[in-house]
Amino acid sequence: MPPDVSGTEGYAAEADSLFVRYESIPSEQAHAAVLHLLPKAPARVLDIGAGTGRDAAWFASLGHRVVAVEPTDALRLRAMQLHASPAITWIDDSLPELAVLASRDEPFDLVMMTAVFMHLDETERRRALPNIAARVAPGGLLIMTLRHGPVPHGRRMFEIDAETVIAPARQLGLSLELNRHGSSLTSENRAAGVTWTTLAFSRPS
Numbered sequence: 581m582p583p584d585v586s587g588t589e590g591y592a593a594e595a596d597s598l599f600v601r602y603e604s605i606p607s608e609q610a611h612a613a614v615l616h617l618l619p620k621a622p623a624r625v626l627d628i629g630a631g632t633g634r635d636a637a638w639f640a641s642l643g644h645r646v647v648a649v650e651p652t653d654a655l656r657l658r659a660m661q662l663h664a665s666p667a668i669t670w671i672d673d674s675l676p677e678l679a680v681l682a683s684r685d686e687p688f689d690l691v692m693m694t695a696v697f698m699h700l701d702e703t704e705r706r707r708a709l710p711n712i713a714a715r716v717a718p719g720g721l722l723i724m725t726l727r728h729g730p731v732p733h734g735r736r737m738f739e740i741d742a743e744t745v746i747a748p749a750r751q752l753g754l755s756l757e758l759n760r761h762g763s764s765l766t767s768e769n770r771a772a773g774v775t776w777t778t779l780a781f782s783r784p785s
Contacts (some may be wrong), residue, residue: 582650583657583704585651585652585660585674586602588703590772594734595676597643598631598632598655599610599632599658599662601766602631602632602634603632603634603662605634605765605766606638607634607635607638607672608638609765610634610636610694611694611723611726613757613758613760613762613778614723614778614780617721617723617757617758617780618721619644619689619690619720619721621642621643621662622643622644622645622715623644623645623689623690624644624645624647624687624688624689624690625639625644625646625647625688625689625690625691625692626628626646626647626649626681626688626690626691626692626715627639627646627647627648627649627692627694628649628675628678628691628693628696628712629650629693629694629695629696630648630650630655630656630659630670630690631650631655631659631694632655632658632659632662632663633648633650633659633660633662633668634663635657635692635694636648636663636665636668637662637665637668638742639664639690639692640663640665640668640671642668644667644690645667645669645702646665646667646669647668647669647671647681647688648668648669648670648671649671649672649673649674649678649680649681649688650670650671650672651673652653653674656670656672661766666710667694667721675696675700675704675708675711675712676700676704676705676707676708676711677707677708677711678708678711678712681711681715682711682714686715687715687716687717687718687720688715688716688717688720689717689719689720689721690720690721690723691712691715691716691720691721691723692723692724692755693712693722693723693724693725693734695725695726695727697724697726697740697745697754698723698726698727698728698737698738698740699735699738700738700746701738702738704742705744705745706748709745709748709749709752710752713752713753713754713783716754716781717783718782718783718784718785719782719783719784719785720782720783721757721780721781721782721783722749722754722780722781722782722783723758723778723779723780723781724745724771724778724779725776725777725778726740726742726745726776726777726778726779727774727775727776728774728775728777729764729769729772729773729775730772730773730774730776735784740777742759742761742777745779746759746779749779749781753783753784754779754781754782754783755782755783755784756780756781757780757781757782758778758779758780759777759778759779760777760778761775761776761777761778762775762776762778763775763776
């Protein structure tokens, strides 16, 4: 059966290997480029596309309150068991609409979107960005990473020019704080020519 949520193709089938791969990379290493920007605890953190829960658990361990959004059952349900924490609220929701989050109308000091946005096509990204930006509280941050390079078999991904995110984000009242391009953390991805862009935006207080 095809997935209900566009962009999640391949993730349920590869859940076992993804847990091994993602959980083997410490969050501090994965997000080294933005450590200096992260809020001090306690803060309200939203993790869109939380996957295996690695980052959600990390933020919870630092004293933050986390809402983790993951549409793929095979990842979300297992992550809830692996990283059980009263500081993490798990939600079955998805881009571009984030309808469940919208109904909660909750602002966040930090919105994380790691390796997610490139799963949406251009039209979906245009629809999604205002819904994402709406969740960033005054004084808050939006941090996202974009994958560049060959698309893994069975996945749905699109190449994204960072400027196509930066310009509309500014129109939504977000200020660019970081635009960094770098190599992949894993030797497999580096050998395949995969690189990453990290973008960080702030909303004025």
